[in-house]
Amino acid sequence: FFFFFLKTSIVTMTTVEKSATPQNKKRVDEAVPYEYVDIGFEDISRAKYKISDGVPQTPCTKSLKLSHLTGVDLYFKKEYTLETGSFKERGARYALKSLSNDQKKRGVIAASAGNHALGLAYHGKLLGIHVTLVMPKFAPLTKVENCRLYGAEVYIHGDHFGEAMDLAMQLAKEKGLQYINGYNDKEIIAGQGTCALEILDQVGDMDAIIVPVGGGGLIAGIAIAIKTLRPDIEIIAVESEACPSFSEAMKAGKPVATKVLPSLADGLAVPTVGGNAFHALRNRVDKIVVVKEKFISLAILRLLEIEKAIVEGAGATGFAALLSGQLDELKGKKVVCLLCGGNIDIPVIGRMIERGLAADGRLVSFTVSVRDSPGSIATLTTLIAKMEASVKDIYHERAWLHSDVMNVSIRCVVETKSENHASEIRAALEEKYSGVVWGTQF
Numbered sequence: 001f002f003f004f005f006l007k008t009s010i011v012t013m014t015t016v017e018k019s020a021t022p023q024n025k026k027r028v029d030e031a032v033p034y035e036y037v038d039i040g041f042e043d044i045s046r047a048k049y050k051i052s053d054g055v056p057q058t059p060c061t062k063s064l065k066l067s068h069l070t071g072v073d074l075y076f077k078k079e080y081t082l083e084t085g086s087f088k089e090r091g092a093r094y095a096l097k098s099l100s101n102d103q104k105k106r107g108v109i110a111a112s113a114g115n116h117a118l119g120l121a122y123h124g125k126l127l128g129i130h131v132t133l134v135m136p137k138f139a140p141l142t143k144v145e146n147c148r149l150y151g152a153e154v155y156i157h158g159d160h161f162g163e164a165m166d167l168a169m170q171l172a173k174e175k176g177l178q179y180i181n182g183y184n185d186k187e188i189i190a191g192q193g194t195c196a197l198e199i200l201d202q203v204g205d206m207d208a209i210i211v212p213v214g215g216g217g218l219i220a221g222i223a224i225a226i227k228t229l230r231p232d233i234e235i236i237a238v239e240s241e242a243c244p245s246f247s248e249a250m251k252a253g254k255p256v257a258t259k260v261l262p263s264l265a266d267g268l269a270v271p272t273v274g275g276n277a278f279h280a281l282r283n284r285v286d287k288i289v290v291v292k293e294k295f296i297s298l299a300i301l302r303l304l305e306i307e308k309a310i311v312e313g314a315g316a317t318g319f320a321a322l323l324s325g326q327l328d329e330l331k332g333k334k335v336v337c338l339l340c341g342g343n344i345d346i347p348v349i350g351r352m353i354e355r356g357l358a359a360d361g362r363l364v365s366f367t368v369s370v371r372d373s374p375g376s377i378a379t380l381t382t383l384i385a386k387m388e389a390s391v392k393d394i395y396h397e398r399a400w401l402h403s404d405v406m407n408v409s410i411r412c413v414v415e416t417k418s419e420n421h422a423s424e425i426r427a428a429l430e431e432k433y434s435g436v437v438w439g440t441q442f
Contacts, residue, residue: 036279037186041228044193044221047094051191054093054126058082058195060202060336065306070322071331075203079195080311080342084118084146087218087340088182091191092119095180096127098187104129109177111168113139113161115267115341116182121152132177134168136161140345183215184274193221199336200229207333208234210318212340213246213288214268216277223284234286238321240265240313244290249273250282264296264352267314267341289327294359295320301356303339310349315341361419363392365412366426369435372408380410383432387425390415407435 060077067074079087096108107130110120117133124131131152135144137159147154155171158164172179181188195218199209209226211219219237226233239246242263249255255273263269296313299320303309318337321327344352357363370376377396384391393413416422429436 036275039186039189039220039224039276039280041224043186043190044197044225047090047187047190048194048197050097051090051093051194054123055082055089055194057198060199063307066302066319069302069306072322072327073332073334074322075206075334075336076307076309076319077195077199077202077336077338077340078309079338079340080309080315084115084122085341085343086115086119086315087192087195087338088115088119089123090119090194091182091185091188091217091221092116092180093123093127094191094194095185095187096120096123096129099129099178103178106176106178107132108180109134109168109172109175110180110182111135111161111165112182113164113266114143115343117147117152118143118150118343120180121147121150125151132168132171132175134158134164134171136164140343142345143343181274183217183270184276185217186276189217189221189224189277189280191221192218193225195338196222196225200226203334203336204230205334206233206336208236208330208335210236210238210321210327210335210337212265212268212314212317212338213237213239213273214243214265214314215270216246216273216281218338218340219285220274220277220280223281227284235284236287236289236318236321236327237281237285238289238291238318240268240296240317241290241292243269243271245270245273246278246281247288247290249278250288253282254278264293264300264313264355265317267312268317289321289324291317291320291324291326294355295324297352297355298323298359299356300352301360304353309339310342310344311339312341312344313352315339357415361422362416364414364416364422364425365439366414366429367409367411367435367437367439368429368433369407369409370433372406376408377410380412383428384412384414384425387421387428388417389421389425409435 058078058081060075062075082089109132111134113136120131133147133152134155134157137156144154157167211222213219223235226235237246240263242261243258245258248258255275255278258271260269260271296317299316303311303316370380381391391412392415395411397409426438
């Protein structure tokens with residue numbers, strides 16, 4: 001690796017609002033102006049050397065089928081294959097190894113609902129450093145239990161991440177623990193950037209790299225490394241429409257509090273992009289794409305069906321940008337797309353598959369008005385069967401209708417072969433029945 005020893009500078013900026021409570025009461029995590037630290041390539045090189053004994057290189061392989069589907073020479077960087085299921089291990093191990101001897105003895109603390117907590121707990125166990133975690137009440141039970149399995153001391157506190165962070169900061173002060181931010185600490189960003197060094201070794205002639213963005217730590221580290229060694233490579237940031245905090249920060253010229261809506265990419269739902277991450281990114285990212293939720297569910301489905309990869313919503317968001325049609329300029333180019341996490345609860349997988357099928361036109365819903373007489377429902381289902389579709393659910397309604405009193409409304413959920421097949425079924429239904437209300441969105 002090349003070692004570029006760039007002078008580190010510190011830029012003082014004004015405080016920004018970190019998050020808001022459910023009552024829309026503004027909350028500020030820094031009471032005074034704080035400093036943005038400039039992170040250089042030498043920090044990432046140092047991190048690569050220091051974590052090499054505990055974080056193995058992850059695969060970056062070409063997908064023939066999805067390259068054909070998207071028209072892009074597509075490679076996937078499979079960060080979900082790491083021990084704890086995400087890229088967060090990189091920054092976590094480097095942050096822990098960078099502690100002073102005194103801090104290592106005292107231990108560390110963090111607030112996290114998932115992957116950052118797992119990364120710290122796992123590498124804390126390997127390095128013999130005690131890790132305390134404050135996880136909000138909505139944190140998945142499997143992640144909580146896995147953190148305890150790795151030996152972390154876990155507190156469950158808060159209805160939202162801000163409340164968990166408040167307690168973590170309080171405990172850090174009371175117990176003398178080092179607080180480690182999951183996306184904004186210098187060591188975290190440098191550690192995440194080691195992913196880019198691997199990619200440059202694996203697919204050095206790439207034209208572009210697509211990276212999901214939440215708090216910004218991963219893409220900040222990647223951008224620093226890529227633009228230092230290969231400034232010609234295009235860096236594309238992707239976020240969900242449910243929480244476009246990076247887009248809003250770029251518009252404002254600084255991190256700003258952004259409204260967070262429920263998202264399949266819950267790991268990206270950070271209301272305010274990290275200050276250090278934003279400072280590193282604002283002149284290095286070439287394009288920002290905001291994707292709709294339906295494309296995230298479709299990306300999860302495609303990866304499961306074709307790549308046989310179980311990837312969480314946040315991890316699949318970069319691929320969702322390709323499926324959304326917003327990156328057509330990449331057709332024919334060599335592109336690396338990060339699959340940065342695979343920690344998804346089993347019950348959620350089923351829901352995401354159904355949403356993906358709906359987005360793909362392979363699970364459709366419609367309502368048909370038929371005569372309330374013997375054989376009417378049988379006639380409808382016989383037509384669906386002749387079209388070689390499968391009825392997943394059916395429900396008939398008599399009371400809440402404004403049409404002929406002798407009619408009944410039949411709502412069907414039907415599994416089809418493809419979007420074209422769904423269109424053929426719709427045409428057949430509309431030819432036979434006058435009251436067809438079609439809807440593929442749930």
